Amino acid sequence: MEFIRVEDLIFEYVKTDEGGAPVATRAIDGVSFNVERGSFTAIIGQNGSGKSTLAKNLNGLLLPTEGKVLIDGLDTSVPENTWKVRQKVAMVFQNPDNQIVSAIVEDDVAFGPENLGIDPAEIRQRVDRALEGVEMGDYKDKAPHLLSGGQKQRIAIAGAVAMEPECIVFDEPTAMLDPKGRREVLAIARDLNAKGMTVVFITHFMEEAACADHVLVMDGGQIRMEGTPREIFAREEELEALCLGVPAVVQLASKLKQRGVDLPDGILTDDELVRALTEAKAE
Amino acid sequence: MIRDITLGQYYPGNSVIHKLDPRVKILATLLYIVALFVVNDFPGFIVAVVLLEAVIILSKVPRRYIWRGLKPVLIIIAFTLTVNIFMVGGDIIWQFGILHITRQGLRTAAFVGIRLVLLIIGSSMLTLTTRPIGLTDGIEALLSPFKKVGLPAHELAMMMTIALRFIPTLLEETDKIIKAQQARGADFESGNILRRAKALVPILVPLFISAFRIAQDLAMAMEARCYGGVVKRTRMNAMKFARRDLIATVIFCAFLAVIVLQRVLL
Amino acid sequence: MIEVKNLTHVYNEGLPHETKALDDISFTIKDGSFVGIIGHTGSGKSTLLQHLNGLLKPSSGTIVIDGVDITDSHTKMLDIRRRVGLVFQYPEYQLFEETVAKDVAFGPANLGLSQEEIDERVRRSIELVGLDYERVKDQSPFELSGGQKRRVAIAGVLAMEPEVLVLDEPTAGLNPKAHLDILDMVEEIHKRENNITIFVSHNMNDIARMSDQVLVIHQGRLAMDGTPAQVFAREDEIRSMGLALPDATEIVSHLRKEGMELPADCLTVDQAAEAIAKALEK
Numbered sequence: 001m002e003f004i005r006v007e008d009l010i011f012e013y014v015k016t017d018e019g020g021a022p023v024a025t026r027a028i029d030g031v032s033f034n035v036e037r038g039s040f041t042a043i044i045g046q047n048g049s050g051k052s053t054l055a056k057n058l059n060g061l062l063l064p065t066e067g068k069v070l071i072d073g074l075d076t077s078v079p080e081n082t083w084k085v086r087q088k089v090a091m092v093f094q095n096p097d098n099q100i101v102s103a104i105v106e107d108d109v110a111f112g113p114e115n116l117g118i119d120p121a122e123i124r125q126r127v128d129r130a131l132e133g134v135e136m137g138d139y140k141d142k143a144p145h146l147l148s149g150g151q152k153q154r155i156a157i158a159g160a161v162a163m164e165p166e167c168i169v170f171d172e173p174t175a176m177l178d179p180k181g182r183r184e185v186l187a188i189a190r191d192l193n194a195k196g197m198t199v200v201f202i203t204h205f206m207e208e209a210a211c212a213d214h215v216l217v218m219d220g221g222q223i224r225m226e227g228t229p230r231e232i233f234a235r236e237e238e239l240e241a242l243c244l245g246v247p248a249v250v251q252l253a254s255k256l257k258q259r260g261v262d263l264p265d266g267i268l269t270d271d272e273l274v275r276a277l278t279e280a281k282a283e
Numbered sequence: 284m285i286r287d288i289t290l291g292q293y294y295p296g297n298s299v300i301h302k303l304d305p306r307v308k309i310l311a312t313l314l315y316i317v318a319l320f321v322v323n324d325f326p327g328f329i330v331a332v333v334l335l336e337a338v339i340i341l342s343k344v345p346r347r348y349i350w351r352g353l354k355p356v357l358i359i360i361a362f363t364l365t366v367n368i369f370m371v372g373g374d375i376i377w378q379f380g381i382l383h384i385t386r387q388g389l390r391t392a393a394f395v396g397i398r399l400v401l402l403i404i405g406s407s408m409l410t411l412t413t414r415p416i417g418l419t420d421g422i423e424a425l426l427s428p429f430k431k432v433g434l435p436a437h438e439l440a441m442m443m444t445i446a447l448r449f450i451p452t453l454l455e456e457t458d459k460i461i462k463a464q465q466a467r468g469a470d471f472e473s474g475n476i477l478r479r480a481k482a483l484v485p486i487l488v489p490l491f492i493s494a495f496r497i498a499q500d501l502a503m504a505m506e507a508r509c510y511g512g513v514v515k516r517t518r519m520n521a522m523k524f525a526r527r528d529l530i531a532t533v534i535f536c537a538f539l540a541v542i543v544l545q546r547v548l549l
Numbered sequence: 550m551i552e553v554k555n556l557t558h559v560y561n562e563g564l565p566h567e568t569k570a571l572d573d574i575s576f577t578i579k580d581g582s583f584v585g586i587i588g589h590t591g592s593g594k595s596t597l598l599q600h601l602n603g604l605l606k607p608s609s610g611t612i613v614i615d616g617v618d619i620t621d622s623h624t625k626m627l628d629i630r631r632r633v634g635l636v637f638q639y640p641e642y643q644l645f646e647e648t649v650a651k652d653v654a655f656g657p658a659n660l661g662l663s664q665e666e667i668d669e670r671v672r673r674s675i676e677l678v679g680l681d682y683e684r685v686k687d688q689s690p691f692e693l694s695g696g697q698k699r700r701v702a703i704a705g706v707l708a709m710e711p712e713v714l715v716l717d718e719p720t721a722g723l724n725p726k727a728h729l730d731i732l733d734m735v736e737e738i739h740k741r742e743n744n745i746t747i748f749v750s751h752n753m754n755d756i757a758r759m760s761d762q763v764l765v766i767h768q769g770r771l772a773m774d775g776t777p778a779q780v781f782a783r784e785d786e787i788r789s790m791g792l793a794l795p796d797a798t799e800i801v802s803h804l805r806k807e808g809m810e811l812p813a814d815c816l817t818v819d820q821a822a823e824a825i826a827k828a829l830e831k
Contacts, residue, residue: 047695047724061507083512091507098500101508103448104293107416110519111505117514120521127519141295145451148590159508175722178590179751179793204724243726248754248796248818255822261829274803281809281829456642462604463643466635467705468627468659485655488645492691 003167003198004035004058004089008067011053027053029221030067035167035200035214040193042209042229043202045218046243051202052094054218055171058200059089072166087116090160094172096152097145105147105155106131106140112163123162130158134188150181157188167198174203186211206233206247210268217242230266249273292352294411299527300342301412305421307528311535312409318542319398319405327542328397334538335405344411352407353400360399367392415447420522449497453490460489551578551601551713551745556610558596570596572769574610578762583739584747585760585777589791593769594749598715601747602633614713631660634711638718640702641695649675649693649701650686656709674707677741679734696727700734707738714738716748720755732759757781757795757816765790778814797821 011028028050035041045051056062057069060076071088074081090112093099102108106127113123131137134154144152153173160168170189174182186208193199201212209215215232217225219242225232233239233250245251253267253276262280267273300308315334322328339349373387410418423440430436461471464485471482505511558571570593578584588594599605600612603619603626611620619629637643646652650671657667675682678700685693690701699719706714719735720728732755739746750756756763757777765773765780767790773780781787781798788794794802801815801824811828815821 046726056503059507061503083509083514086507086509086512091504093500093504093507095500097452098497099504101448101501101505102444103415107414107519111510112508114516114518115509115512115514117517120517120519123517123519143451144448145455163508180589180791206725243729245725249800251818252797252800252821252825255818256825259822259826261826270800270803273800274807277804277809277825277829278807459637460643462599463635463637463640464655465604466602466630466637467643467656468630468709469655470626470659485643485645489643493642 001037002034003037003039003072004200005070006031006033006054006057006067007070008032009054009057009064009069010066011050011057011062012065013053027221028057031218031221031223032067033216033223033226035198037166037198038193038196039214040190040199040201040212041214041216042212043200043216043218044204044206044209044244046204049218050221051218052171055091055169055200055202058169059091060085061091087163088165089167089169090163090165092153092156092160092168092170092173094175096149096156096176099156100144100152100159103143104140105136105142105144108144108155109140109158109162112159116163126162126164127158130162133161133192134158148181149177150184153177153181153185154188157185157192161192165197167200168192169200169202171202172204173201174205174208182208204244206245210247217244230268233268234266292348292410293414294344294348295414296343296412298341298343298412300338300408302525302527303412303531304522304524304528305413305417306424306522307524307531308409308413309418309421309425311531312406314535314539315405316402318539319401321539321542321546322398323394323546327545328394328401330538330541331401332397334534335401335408338408339404342408342412344408348411349404349407352411353403356399356403360396363399364392364396367395414520416444417520417522419443419447420518420520424522445501452497453494456493457486457490460486460493550580550615552611552613553577554611554613556597556600556612557608558593558600558605559608562608569769571600571607574766574769574771576764576771576774578745578747580745581743582745582761583736583759584745584762584764585756586747586749586764586766587751587753587756587792588766588772589751592766594766595717596769597766598635598717598747598749601713601715602635603629604635627660631709632711633713633715634706634709636703636706636714636716636719638721640706641690641698644690644698644702644705647689648687649680649690652690652701653704653708656705660709670708670710671704674704675701677707677738678704679730679737680704696723696730699723699727699731703734711744713745713747714742716746718749718751720750720752735759753781753793753795754797754817757798765792777816781816782813784813801825 009028009031010026012024012026014022014024017023031054043051043054053062057064060082063077069076071085074085076085100108101111109127109130110123113126131140134157136151136154136158139147139151144155147155173185177185189199189201190211201208203209210229210233212229215227215229216223217232224242225235225238233246236246236250236254239246249270250267253263253273257263263276267276319331322331368384368388369382371385371388371391373385375383375385377384419440422443423436426434426436426439469482469485471479554575556571556574557569559567559569561567574597586594596605600607607620611618614632617624644652646655653671653674654667657670672682675685680697680700690698693701716735720731723731735746735748736759760777763775763777763780764771772790773783781794784794784802795816797815797818797820801811801821804825805811809828811824815824
């Protein structure tokens with residue numbers, strides 16, 4: 001069952017030039033895809049490939065210039081749907097600092113549910129549950145500026161979870177984090193997905209994309225490749241042409257094959273490679 | 284370091300004072316401040332000290348936190364005291380050249396000193412026991428009668444919330460920018476006023492750009508979290524006027540009444 | 550040559566919450582070396598970098614660069630800044646001038662050079678970071694792309710012609726292409742200028758590939774100092790510090806645990822492929 005349906009989406013940013021005439025830059029140029037309910041979809045691409053613009057089209061922060069975005073059947077460009085769509089699709093942004101509204105952690109997590117007009121007792125429960133879910137329960141009375149980048153990002157995720165959305169779009173949530181913070185955020189996203197949340201995860205780290213069910217590769221405002229991580233990373237040359245590269249383990253496997261080592265196709269994790277190599281050695 | 288500055292410092296707790304309705308706490312603080320300016324004899328101050336002491340004990344806020352709030356203004360207090368001791372005319376009890384101390388001067392200085400200390404401790408008890416959100420909610424509620432004449436009470440409160448959240452972030456940012464420009468040989472410490480003012484440009488421009496970037500990102504994030512939607516906002520910690528709030532209100536009103544009556548009658 | 554001896558830095562000295570950010574750090578860096586510094590967030594890396602160009606003064610210990618003790622209070626600040634250029638994390642956030650050329654000129658102008666000399670340095674450093682001087686000089690730095698902004702910011706430090714270039718996570722937040730471009734640029738500058746380059750990174754692949762010498766900072770102390778091969782061969786210690794191995798080293802370590810006979814010092818995918826292929830032939 002599809003949860004998000006994007007049909008022939010075109011998005012243009014309009015600026016006015018020095019003479020005051022409008023100038024349109026096309027950030028998304030005819031994109032169509034579906035996101036299945038409960039799936040983990042990764043979107044990869046360079047800066048300027050249109051992936052962040054696409055993310056903001058998925059919950060009505062930006063509206064299509066042409067084409068359609070349907071969230072659970074709701075057209076984002078219909079004004080009455082705006083708030084329903086934003087409740088169904090929550091977002092976590094790149095900069096951990098610039099998305100936390102309140103000076104106390106738990107008040108920030110409560111911000112979304114408060115905007116939805118939820119009953120105070122219910123908000124209390126949701127906030128506690130959401131903070132426990134990201135293992136930040138002990139920090140509920142702390143000031144966000146004293147936390148690490150990874151911890152702030154976990155607070156932002158709790159803020160999204162507390163809105164009880166059906167899907168969370170992560171817009172490069174790990175780009176500004178250190179390796180530890182990155183691991184934590186990815187683990188939480190995977191955990192949420194395991195519990196049934198639909199996840200759209202935008203990243204430029206290939207290792208993170210390897211965890212997805214489904215990968216979209218964007219370049220120049222268009223989807224250039226689409227498929228499972230195994231399918232995508234098998235097309236190493238095409239990825240390299242887009243300056244994206246593949247995870248080290250995939251690279252190593254293909255270099256070994258070039259040297260005549262007999263390995264199965266589609267190796268994606270360290271464990272798979274180790275297993276294949278120990279078998280190859282045994283033979 | 285610049286980032287050690289804390290603003291609107293809140294001391295998490297669960298005491299009766301913490302639990303009081305922020306509206307009551309704000310009003311009580313205002314009443315207390317008014318009373319401090321009405322008092323002009325020692326018995327009155329004793330009542331004021333006892334009341335504040337009771338609040339401190341009930342709040343369970345460690346005294347060093349309260350002391351910390353007082354430290355930065357000690358210089359101002361010392362200055363005011365000195366001015367009052369030497370400048371007030373009256374019965375001279377000590378004289379050296381043009382300097383003289385009068386009985387009235389000592390009395391005024393003592394009163395001004397006590398008043399300032401009580402004023403600062405009194406208002407910091409408000410911020411120490413009220414979370415920033417509660418404070419802004421309280422202000423919003425107290426200002427809401429003025430909405431009819433066009434005062435944007437909610438927007439003002441939201442601005443305060445965001446300011447409290449981002450002041451530390453911007454201070455940290457300033458620290459970083461200063462260091463980075465110093466690494467490029469910038470000198471902020473020497474030269475005349477004009478040169479020093481010019482030297483601020485390399486700090487202020489990046490800082491403004493940062494502030495605008497934050498504003499843009501934050502607006503987007505708030506919108507994504509359904510801020511400004513059609514439904515009426517609720518609050519997790521909705522303000523409720525409970526019995527303890529009534530008692531606190533009565534105590535503070537009685538306090539002001541006693542102080543005023545004493546001043547009028549005696 | 551850089552000689553750091555017994556460097557210690559204590560924040561809030563004498564106060565109840567005093568913390569030792571750096572604890573008795575000593576190391577030597579030879580001329581022309583490319584040095585990688587690793588350590589997790591809060592290990593003291595940034596504090597160390599800020600000592601190298603005098604932004605922070607040590608509580609004790611000395612830093613001698615080419616015979617000049619920069620921790621000596623008689624050494625002029627500008628002299629230190631001229632010797633050691635420090636590029637902070639996200640350096641593009643410090644750009645402030647109307648044009649690229651003016652922004653890059655800020656450093657040399659602070660050194661009190663002649664206008665001619667300043668112009669010459671601005672041109673040279675903009676070209677050094679791989680930008681077209683004629684094209685960008687009159688552009689506003691704020692209209693450039695993220696990667697280009699970062700190059701301009703780095704040019705601003707290079708224009709001071711430092712003998713030692715220090716970069717704090719020069720590729721933070723960049724996507725794969727810009728990441729590689731910036732590293733290539735840093736390598737190119739290092740080759741051309743033959744100065745000492747010190748960089749901090751969380752990316753162990755970059756550290757392993759580029760550095761001659763690796764310093765590992767852990768809890769304010771210098772935990773290791775050696776070549777990438779020496780450092781990453783001590784994998785258990787690296788892991789216990791919460792750090793990762795280069796991807797290739799990690800895979801090889803897995804294979805070694807499974808009983809394959811492989812050298813412990815494979816740092817790149819190519820080295821790993823060669824070693825594994827050889828081991829399988831046996």
